[in-house]
Amino acid sequence: MHKEPKVMSNIRITKQFNFETGHALYGYDGKCRNVHGHSYKLSVTVIGTPITDTANVKLGMVIDFGDLKKIVKEDIVDVFDHATVFNKNTPHVELAQELSTRGHNVILVDYQPTSENMVIDFAEKIKKRLPEHIQLHSLKLQETETSFAEWYATDNN
Template sequence: MATIRITKQFSFETGHALFGYDGKCKNVHGHSYKLGVTVQGEPIEDEDNVKLGMVIDFGDLKKIVKQEIVDKFDHATVFNKNTPHIELAEELQKRGHNIILVEYQPTSENMIQDFAERIKRRLPGHIKLFSLKLQETETSYAEWFASDNP
């Protein structure tokens, strides 16, 4: 049987700030992120399986990505907890804001690596994460490929 890649796209709104950055992104701001998730595997051949012919049910992939990424990051603000932004984060949390504290500078490049690890942990063993595309703006995006990250 052939190896097939399938892709599902997601969107979410997330704020962040880049501590120590020398441009506008040092300020708290947000993006309408678009995330493309591509997985690969062989379509199911078992004729008794209700998912016959599928690599993975798009609904199952959606559930994983929603739980690991979209539901957590949508309308949240991401800060590097190893910077003075921790004080701002704590104040915003006290005021009821949805804050995510991470161990990294919340750039698209670092976020996409985090997302890859979260998704890989949840995929069934016969399905491999092939690539991610995280679009921050209409003209700017980061890509992650499994082949580049053995």
């Protein structure tokens, strides 16, 4: 008979996502003040102990990868993919309204849509949806091949 491990360790589980999003940084002093887009890569890492209840169909899992995928897809990927993000507290709101009336998918946020601010927003959204026994450990939002922002729970207690 197969025995489950006696000592349960905290285990980190990571799922990666890809989406295409446009944005513009109002008031920025470089090229990114212009509307442009990125092929974002988002890595979501949660932490918890594997389920030990032998009657549970998720035995041995911290969280089903499919359950984590559902949360991130619904709250982030499906919302931000092929959309353009603007800071609604700037004159970009007029550009956003014009694009929306022409049928474009536009998201208005209350922050400058940098990778840093987006990863904070994503962390808050994901934390609200996770089961009680699972904690968000970290997020990594890669904007280009060589540039990314990271959010860690340990940095934000």
